[in-house]
Amino acid sequence: MKRYKQALIILFFSTSLFANNINSLYEQALEYEKNQQYKEAMEIYKKIANLNKPQKKIEESISFKQTKKDSNTKKDFTSLKSKFFNKYLDKIEDKETSNTLEQVIIRDFGLYPYKTTYLLPVTYDTKEKDNRSQYETKFQLSFEKPLTYNIFGLNETISFAYTQKSYWQTSRESAPFRESNYQPEFFVTIPYKNDNSSLKGYKISFLHESNGQAEEKSRSWNRVYLESYFQYSNLFLIPRIWYRIPEKTSNDDNKDIEKYLGFGDLTFFYPYKKHTFELKLRNNLRLNKDNKGAVEFNWSFPLPSFLNIANSFGYFQVFSGYGDSLIDYDKEINKIGLGIAFTR
Template sequence: MKSIIILFIFIISLYSQDIDADLLKKAKAFEKNNNYKEAMQIYKQIALKQYPKQEDFSIKKEEKVSNIEPNKFEKIKKRFYRKHIKRTGDKQTANTLEQMIISDFGLYPYKTNYLLPVTYDTKQREGRDQYETKFQFSIEKPLFYNVFGLNETISFGYTQTSYWQTSEDSAPFRETNYEPEVFVTIPYGNKQSSLKAYKISLLHQSNGQDKEDSRSWNRIYLESYFQYTNLFFVPRIWYRIPESKNSDDNKDIEKYLGYGDITLIYPYKKHTFELKLRNNLRLNEDNKGSAEFNWSFPLPSFLSYANTFGYLQVFTGYGDSLIDYDKHMNKIGIGIAFSR
């Protein structure tokens, strides 16, 4: 006990400028009379005065408006998972859910990153082969955190989806869609509430072509995230930013793609099932819509790599790509996904 008290005295002496002299005098008196327990309590009291509310300081430091470093963004997502997401009793499903929410892949995937070496269009179309390769690359770069005091994250996102005619002799890229966006994600509620977060985004989408093949439009959208046990319900609505008639190269795109979509996501053990539905809500012969189903699943052990999954995609309807926004398609593809 005496050696511990000596250690306390040494530490306190290093920071003795603001120590209460009366408390220190009282502690030394207890120690002199061999009342070590009482002396230790006073030394603890002095030490606590020297380091007040260390935990509060760390929280305040974390909540400051700052540029986000990659390791900090991972901590933000982990904290969001712990605080807002209700876990399931199944261990494998819980691990898949945590991986999906935290996106712990060594970089920050945004939408699903995948490669479908083979996709098949059920209809023969002029100037293209029915078989082609499709791949998507999507990343998120967090920029700022808690600027408005809402624990929000401001990010830049970029998604690129390419359609590659690998079955033709020269293997040309038939179409590539580019989607840069800036968005704010705001967490909401707690584990018990159904609404988990919402997002506001400014999104540009174009295909990089010119003249009659050029397609582009700009939107502002609002997206919400709801959780019901293992099911995630993600509705999204958008407003198209108007363009001049001279520069608008797809004037009727809303007739085919409408004003929003709904995504349902269901993680189960090592699988994720995703269904995206879109409709223009016109209750007549002009009704248009689409459905896209995505299934990620574990690969056989001899093909399995870290953060790599089998991936099946089935699409029917309008808007598979910008160049085909006004064409009805039925397509199926199989390949691998590098994120969820």
């Protein structure tokens, strides 16, 4: 940056110093041309060209440095790995082997973020539970792998996705993982275009969810769901309804899960400048003493500039109700957490 400023100063003074001299030379050259003294005029034009060379070099230097700066700004992790492969590794003559090695090094397998991937180093549950600390770490990992596109002529995308949500008792001495929920799913997303409609698309999915534990701590269920996307300016409404696929009574770890989680949820999503706000509501729609539900609020916001972490955001989460995790589907949880989101 310092050299760039110095170059600008040099350019300014060089322009001032040469401007008058060049103008006078131009006038002299034009006078020669009027008098048909073309040889003398050409000599003057050569002098003007020579005078312009230092200035052009300065301009080229500035242009090169600015281009280099812009290039460095645009570099991402993928391009850095690509540079490593092309510059530092020995070349392999067999093209297929070279392509395989390039894919392994660059790790470009067409995986995309799905749900928000976040880390909440500290969460606090206001309700005490047996054999657990009220303080724990919570994180979620989620990715999507598109499989096919437009095979039905609807511009649809068929994808596989995987989401994992884990609860880590980092405040306890042995720091055990008390619970992890695993959600593999296959789904088709279909866009919808109509100038007079706020509906923008919908998704049909098969979703499995389980916690990988055994015996009395085992929890699992399978669902198919329909999700729709409505847009009203920069407010998005995302209603979802599901149907639980029945299981044999002997294999059902959570027979009454629908009593607590109901048959669907409604999400409000609102991006504003560099912030996103998400409110998810769920209710079993039982209008009596058995009414159960949940509210989850997520807010992502820019991190302080001194942290300088690319594509990452502050993340604040509040949950109140039933179904924060499978092991707690029938327990009321009031939890608050603060951390960082790596996708949104």
